[in-house]
Amino acid sequence: MAILQTAYIEEKFDTLQSSHPNVLLNEVRQKGFQTYQNVGIPSYKNEEWRYTPVSNLFKQSYSFSEKVSTINQASVDAFRLPDSATANELVFVNGLYNPLLSNIRSAANEMVIISMEEAANDIRFSDILKEHLGKSSLYLQDGIHALNTSFINGGVFVYVPKKVQVALPLYIYHIADTVQNPVLAQPRSLIYLAESAELKLVETYKTAGSSDSFTNEVMEVVVAGNAVFEYYKLQNDIAVANQVNTTHIRQIGKSYVHTVVVTLDGGMVRNNTNIIMETPGNEAHMYGLYLLKGNTHADNHTLVDNREPHCFSNELYKGVMDDATTGVFSGKIYVRPQAQKINAYQSNKNILLSEKASVNTKPQLEIFADDVKCSHGCTIGRLDEEALFYLRSRGIDAAQAKAMLLQAFANDVIEKIKIESLREHIETLIVNRLSVQIS
Amino acid sequence: MLSIQNIHAAIEGKEILKGINLDIQPGEVHAIMGPNGSGKSTLASVLAGREEYEVTEGSIEFLGKNMLELSPEERAREGLFLAFQYPVEIPGVSTTNFIKSALNEKRKYHGLEPLDAVAFLKLMKEKMQLVEIDKALLTRSVNEGFSGGEKKKNEIFQMAMLEPKLTILDETDSGLDIDALRIVASGVNKLRSKDNAIIVITHYQRLLDYLQPDFVHVLYKGRIVKSGTKELALTLEDQGYDYIKEEFGATTI
Numbered sequence: 001m002a003i004l005q006t007a008y009i010e011e012k013f014d015t016l017q018s019s020h021p022n023v024l025l026n027e028v029r030q031k032g033f034q035t036y037q038n039v040g041i042p043s044y045k046n047e048e049w050r051y052t053p054v055s056n057l058f059k060q061s062y063s064f065s066e067k068v069s070t071i072n073q074a075s076v077d078a079f080r081l082p083d084s085a086t087a088n089e090l091v092f093v094n095g096l097y098n099p100l101l102s103n104i105r106s107a108a109n110e111m112v113i114i115s116m117e118e119a120a121n122d123i124r125f126s127d128i129l130k131e132h133l134g135k136s137s138l139y140l141q142d143g144i145h146a147l148n149t150s151f152i153n154g155g156v157f158v159y160v161p162k163k164v165q166v167a168l169p170l171y172i173y174h175i176a177d178t179v180q181n182p183v184l185a186q187p188r189s190l191i192y193l194a195e196s197a198e199l200k201l202v203e204t205y206k207t208a209g210s211s212d213s214f215t216n217e218v219m220e221v222v223v224a225g226n227a228v229f230e231y232y233k234l235q236n237d238i239a240v241a242n243q244v245n246t247t248h249i250r251q252i253g254k255s256y257v258h259t260v261v262v263t264l265d266g267g268m269v270r271n272n273t274n275i276i277m278e279t280p281g282n283e284a285h286m287y288g289l290y291l292l293k294g295n296t297h298a299d300n301h302t303l304v305d306n307r308e309p310h311c312f313s314n315e316l317y318k319g320v321m322d323d324a325t326t327g328v329f330s331g332k333i334y335v336r337p338q339a340q341k342i343n344a345y346q347s348n349k350n351i352l353l354s355e356k357a358s359v360n361t362k363p364q365l366e367i368f369a370d371d372v373k374c375s376h377g378c379t380i381g382r383l384d385e386e387a388l389f390y391l392r393s394r395g396i397d398a399a400q401a402k403a404m405l406l407q408a409f410a411n412d413v414i415e416k417i418k419i420e421s422l423r424e425h426i427e428t429l430i431v432n433r434l435s436v437q438i439s
Numbered sequence: 440m441l442s443i444q445n446i447h448a449a450i451e452g453k454e455i456l457k458g459i460n461l462d463i464q465p466g467e468v469h470a471i472m473g474p475n476g477s478g479k480s481t482l483a484s485v486l487a488g489r490e491e492y493e494v495t496e497g498s499i500e501f502l503g504k505n506m507l508e509l510s511p512e513e514r515a516r517e518g519l520f521l522a523f524q525y526p527v528e529i530p531g532v533s534t535t536n537f538i539k540s541a542l543n544e545k546r547k548y549h550g551l552e553p554l555d556a557v558a559f560l561k562l563m564k565e566k567m568q569l570v571e572i573d574k575a576l577l578t579r580s581v582n583e584g585f586s587g588g589e590k591k592k593n594e595i596f597q598m599a600m601l602e603p604k605l606t607i608l609d610e611t612d613s614g615l616d617i618d619a620l621r622i623v624a625s626g627v628n629k630l631r632s633k634d635n636a637i638i639v640i641t642h643y644q645r646l647l648d649y650l651q652p653d654f655v656h657v658l659y660k661g662r663i664v665k666s667g668t669k670e671l672a673l674t675l676e677d678q679g680y681d682y683i684k685e686e687f688g689a690t691t692i
Binding site: 393 | 530
């Protein structure tokens with residue numbers, strides 16, 4: 001266990017490089033490490049990190065992605081999502097893919113799930129890795145992302161073959177075992193949907209133990225033509241579970257992407273959700289809800305890069321901030337000069353329930369084409385007093401009226417979750433939260 | 440049923456009501472008329488319990504209880520109903536769930552079991568016919584995208600569902616065309632009984648033609664300056680409020 005100082009990180013990096021002699025992965029890691037050394041950990045002076053003091057997480061000691069863990073099937077049971085028996089379940093413990101705890105129920109010809117190391121050595125997949133692993137670095141020249149890339153180890157590769165619509169959703173549980181020590185976990189994954197493939201993916205994060213954790217995750221997703229990718233993230237971890245995670249989705253053929261990111265609890269949480277539209281006619285829908293209590297900090301940075309014409313994107317992020325919580329929304333939309341006839345919409349709406357809560361919201365549209373439709377809007381306000389009075393005047397007490405209004409506010413995002421059992425699960429979490437929180 | 444004694448009320452330090460006295464018995468319909476700014480809507484707000492209005496003097500007794508000590512929701516459960524002048528749109532809250540919650544809160548308050556889904560739907564169906572409201576509206580979010588007439592019908596529908604002892608119609612006629620006014624008024628008339636009372640706040644005579652109030656009060660500058668029977672409303676309709684202003688304007692400031 002040690003503080004994440006440069007000398008320590010260098011030592012860990014050298015050990016990893018010499019112990020895993022795979023040329024492909026060594027090269028990707030080496031590039032990542034160079035970036036890490038060049039740019040370092042961002043300070044608050046870095047505009048992208050202005051409101052999220054991530055450097056604070058580097059001031060304390062962690063175990064470095066240790067394999068040693070007491071997590072077993074029974075401990076995973078405590079974290080399972082509903083209908084897990086009819087889902088593919090992938091388990092990461094302290095950032096490392098654990099095949100023994102995972103349950104892959106789809107047939108092998110429907111979906112391939114193997115470790116990144118296996119994939120790098122498998123001639124069926126090594127070209128895909130060569131072409132796509134680490135591509136997100138082009139967009140994220142920061143030390144946090146580079147740190148993950150430097151330590152690609154124990155990651156996972158998921159491949160959905162052409163024309164396969166995977167019926168069972170893929171659940172990914174990230175478990176931080178902090179029973180012994182605080183933990184640094186750096187999960188890495190590459191998801192590849194071949195042409196006309198369909199996949200629903202759900203990620204969730206849980207801590208076993210009560211010590212701090214720092215999860216620094218990178219998931220790269222490649223979506224080929226005519227494929228459909230649905231992505232859901234549920235963050236409802238303990239108050240000392242910190243994370244920076246990047247979901248970097250590239251649409252390399254005309255395809256459909258739908259994402260919903262829900263943050264209900266945790267410590268310092270930063271989500272980078274990037275959608276790169278590399279071919280004409282792509283479509284993406286991005287939704288987010290952060291409904292926070294205590295001291296949770298939730299930062300959603302989104303990026304839609306329209307590189308080609310005729311793309312469509314719609315983005316709605318909503319926040320409900322109570323207690324001393326802080327929220328950040330930063331939504332970038334790039335429209336490249338050749339990306340004519342695109343439609344890009346963005347909206348961020350926030351409700352502050354407490355004097356101490358705050359939110360910073362920043363839409364950023366950078367448009368270099370002249371025939372496009374783009375809009376953005378953001379609001380920060382209180383609960384609608386008129387609506388509250390209307391409900392109360394019918395006999396509904398103030399707390400319940402407040403909960404009803406907040407549920408309705410949150411529902412615009414929650415209703416976008418197309419997996420029914422997951423949607424109901426999250427609805428229940430929200431109802432329970434609101435009935436306890438507001439009194 | 441309702442006894443208002445010398446009520447003074449202010450908003451943001453400005454006194455709007457300057458000593459209102461009013462007694463209402465079960466079965467009665469009282470109209471409160473008056474020019475703009477006379478305090479009609481303030482009176483409705485004070486009765487319903489809007490917290491931004493401060494009652495500085497006086498008392499209100501409702502069904503034997505000190506109304507000023509009750510929260511808006513408690514007043515509603517006791518049997519008060521305010522039909523809003525501007526019903527609020529609440530996106531995302533379904534009308535049906537909203538009314539069901541309201542009804543069951545009221546039942547709970549009176550020690551009754553909540554209505555089950557079947558009984559609730561049966562009641563809804565019955566009351567829907569009474570006020571001629573379109574079923575489709577009730578599957579939508581509360582008032583969201585409703586026309587002016589639909590919003591007012593929805594108010595009367597809620598009144599029908601909640602069966603209040605005392606209803607305040609706050610300018611329910613404003614913004615209604617003649618057909619909608621007729622439907623709303625006939626809905627209210629069907630809900631009248633010897634056990635409940637209605638306060639009709641209005642600027643105009645036309646709703647009163649349908650409702651036929653037992654008493655008419657003229658509010659001016661925060662006081663009731665004239666009370667009478669329904670003929671008083673007709674006089675006002677003929678002569679306008681100017682004669683009230685002339686008669687009371689100088690002396691009541």
